[in-house]
Amino acid sequence: MQQQERRDQRYSHPLKSDHVALGCALNKYERTFQVENPTQSYDLILKVSYEALAKELQALPAATDTEDASSLLDKESSAFGASIGTWPPFPDTVEAMRKLKQRYKLVPLSNVDRASFQKTLHGPLGGVHKGLKDGEAFFDAVYTAQDVGSYKPDPRNFEYLLSHLKSDFGAAKDDVLHVAQSLFHDHEPAKKFGLQSVWISRGEGRDGMGGNVAEYLGGxxxxxxxxxxxxxxxxxxxxxxxxxxxGV
Structure with missing residues (x-):
């Protein structure tokens, strides 16, 4: 009877029917671990976040005759952390970046590790290389959380961005246009640093990657x-x- 009750709890948690809320819950764990372990690579941050959320939801894998639940959870979470390089871009992303590259230098300030970024760039984002010469890099530079030793929105990431844009390209702060979706990770620190910015408001009006819209816009x-x-x-x-x- 108790086993049945635990099984029912596993499948009845309200977060399991709300993907946005589930993503927010995962993001909270991510942020906690990023602050506690700022030099840990993003794939490992995802791994421990997955494990913490699975325990909160009582969604641990069922033990088998040959493997206990802890071992199975370790495999699941490791696979999740390793999946970064397979995440698909939004349908408009590749073509938009190719258009933007024709006019601007493009420099991502990424919250992932170097290896995961390269997997993404040469996997799901591989289409950006269309028309480039062999060996020609698409991005003019890539600055990752692993390079900085901390995660956005830590001020160190934006200090790193501005100092390296200056040393690598001779670009001053007023030459920079910061384009991002996340209000929490990008636009709040961009305001503090006085950066010009563009909000890509995907999923506007709900909590998620972008942050709580009403809270951040706040009059x-x-x-x-x-x-x-x-x-x-x-x-x-x-x-x-x-x-x-x-045109207009």
């Missing part, structure tokens, strides 16, 4: 100060093309 007490807002990266690229061609 006179707004935590963010982006200058432009688009629903997708594709819309931004199209707007830039129209402006360059003299």
């Amino acid at each position: 006179d007490n707004a935590k963010v100060a982006f200058g432009w807002r688009f629903n997708t990266l594709g819309e931004l690229a199209e707007a830039i093309e129209r402006e360059s061609e003299g």
Whole structure:
């Protein structure tokens, strides 16, 4: 009877029917572990976050005759952490980045580790290399959390960004346009550093990767100060093309 009750609890947690809320719960664990272990690579941050959330939801894998639940959870969480390089981009991302590269230097400030970023770049984002010469890099530089030793929104990541843009490209702060979805990880620190920014407001109106929209926009007490807002990266690229061609 008790075993049946535990099984029912595993499948009845409210987060399991709300993917956005589930993502928020995972993000909270991620942020906790990123602050506690800022030099730990992102794949390992995901691993321990997965394990913590599985325990909270009482969603541990069922033990088998040959393997206990702890061992199975370790395998599941390791696979989740290793999956970063397989995550698909949004449908507009690849083409939008190719358009933007024609006009600007592109430098990601990423919260993942170097290996995972390269897997993504040469896997799901592989289409960005179309038309490039053999060996030609798509991005002008890539700055990861692993390079910095901390995770956004830590000020050190933005200090690293600005100092390296200056030393690598001679770019001043006023030359930088920070384009991002996350209000928490990107736009709040961008405001503190006085960076011009564009909000890509995917999934606007709900908690998620972007943060609580109402809380961050907040009128006179707004935590963010982006200058432009688009629903997708594709819309931004199209707007830039129209402006360059003299359109509206």
